[in-house]
Amino acid sequence: MGMTDGLFRRATDSEVRAVVEGAPLKREDLELDISPDELMGGPVRFPGGIAMPVQVERVLGFGRSFSFWPLLFGLACCAIEMMALGGSRFDMSRFGMEAMRASPRQADGMIVAGWCSIKMAPRVVRLYEQIPDPKWVLAMGSCAISGNIWDTYNVVQGIDSLIPVDVYVPGCPPRPEALWEGLEMIRQRVKESKHAYDGLRRIPARDAIAEGGSDS
Amino acid sequence: MSAAAGLEKRFGKRLLEKTELRGELAYIVAPEDWLRVLSFCKESSALAFDQLDCLLGDHLPEREAAPFEVVAHLLSHTHGHRLRVKTSLAEGQTLPTVTGLWPSAGFDEREAWEMFGIVFEGHPDLRRLLTTEDFEGFPLRKDFPLEGTVGGRIRIDLRGKI
Ligand code: SF4
Numbered sequence: 001m002g003m004t005d006g007l008f009r010r011a012t013d014s015e016v017r018a019v020v021e022g023a024p025l026k027r028e029d030l031e032l033d034i035s036p037d038e039l040m041g042g043p044v045r046f047p048g049g050i051a052m053p054v055q056v057e058r059v060l061g062f063g064r065s066f067s068f069w070p071l072l073f074g075l076a077c078c079a080i081e082m083m084a085l086g087g088s089r090f091d092m093s094r095f096g097m098e099a100m101r102a103s104p105r106q107a108d109g110m111i112v113a114g115w116c117s118i119k120m121a122p123r124v125v126r127l128y129e130q131i132p133d134p135k136w137v138l139a140m141g142s143c144a145i146s147g148n149i150w151d152t153y154n155v156v157q158g159i160d161s162l163i164p165v166d167v168y169v170p171g172c173p174p175r176p177e178a179l180w181e182g183l184e185m186i187r188q189r190v191k192e193s194k195h196a197y198d199g200l201r202r203i204p205a206r207d208a209i210a211e212g213g214s215d216s
Numbered sequence: 217m218s219a220a221a222g223l224e225k226r227f228g229k230r231l232l233e234k235t236e237l238r239g240e241l242a243y244i245v246a247p248e249d250w251l252r253v254l255s256f257c258k259e260s261s262a263l264a265f266d267q268l269d270c271l272l273g274d275h276l277p278e279r280e281a282a283p284f285e286v287v288a289h290l291l292s293h294t295h296g297h298r299l300r301v302k303t304s305l306a307e308g309q310t311l312p313t314v315t316g317l318w319p320s321a322g323f324d325e326r327e328a329w330e331m332f333g334i335v336f337e338g339h340p341d342l343r344r345l346l347t348t349e350d351f352e353g354f355p356l357r358k359d360f361p362l363e364g365t366v367g368g369r370i371r372i373d374l375r376g377k378i
């Protein structure tokens with residue numbers, strides 16, 4: 001397949017020369033939804049070689065979007081539907097997402113599946129912070145979005161009061177298809193290198209600490 | 217049921233009340249007899265309740281003199297029978313721990329203390345179990361506000377926790 005050959009092995013000298021001196025590479029060769037010109041974004045020639053600033057992000061995003069590994073982490077009943085999506089019937093391994101990592105250090109993001117109790121909140125924040133950048137967060141179910149009917153002393157009223165969220169999937173619980181749709185949206189954001197934390201100086205949980213602990 | 221006969225023979229009038237609903241037997245005892253009755257349940261070979269299924273608290277504010285209740289659900293694997301033992305407590309009244317009989321009572325008693333404020337004397341480790349350590353109040357008491365006492369979206373002090 002041209003895709004993997006073209007993108008993920010080290011380019012040969014002749015290929016680099018081809019790009020620098022007027023690119024005979026064609027869009028079909030790469031099987032990308034952007035043209036090679038756009039992708040390579042006008043290489044900058046230096047005495048010792050070339051540099052391709054900024055646009056490398058797009059290549060990386062393209063690659064990442066096909067191997068988004070979420071954290072293996074469920075909080076409540078919604079996690080059952082998440083497991084269904086991982087199972088053979090809905091089968092998210094079709095999209096390169098089946099490798100749910102049990103360690104945050106190997107994950108690309110997290111699916112907050114279910115209501116988060118206040119005792120669990122520091123652990124959720126810690127797991128989020130342990131995921132290396134870039135990372136994406138999907139809030140699954142009404143509980144993760146807003147606390148749902150649990151307006152109580154023991155439930156975090158929306159996980160976005162602690163960590164920045166990219167995609168919200170409503171439902172109680174959302175069907176696996178809905179979660180799948182949400183993950184497709186995440187993939188789009190991965191491709192475009194957009195993150196919920198863009199433009200934030202601190203995540204909301206750290207803000208709350210700075211402001212004195214409770215309320216936001 | 218032989219369990220009933222054994223208990224009644226040993227304690228007689230000290231069993232304040234006996235109820236039976238669909239074959240489920242329950243006795244109410246005074247708090248002073250709590251430990252004695254439960255150790256008899258475990259140690260007598262005719263009863264042999266080797267497992268404490270669960271131990272839980274309850275709050276019944278309409279009973280003004282003794283609004284709290286503690287219920288122990290017992291199960292005997294030897295004889296295959298079950299029993300419930302209950303006791304009523306006034307506000308502030310304590311109960312001896314049964315962790316010496318069934319170590320699994322540790323978590324149950326922690327939860328009953330955390331949720332209702334029922335103190336179990338002699339418990340080795342009476343800490344909060346499901347709520348955070350700085351939580352105030354006993355949330356399953358009927359007069360506790362459901363939304364809690366803190367308010368806001370982050371109902372937690374995260375300092376030093378993450
Ligand atoms: S949204 Fe519904 S299914 Fe999901 S965790 Fe909340 S109560 Fe459970």
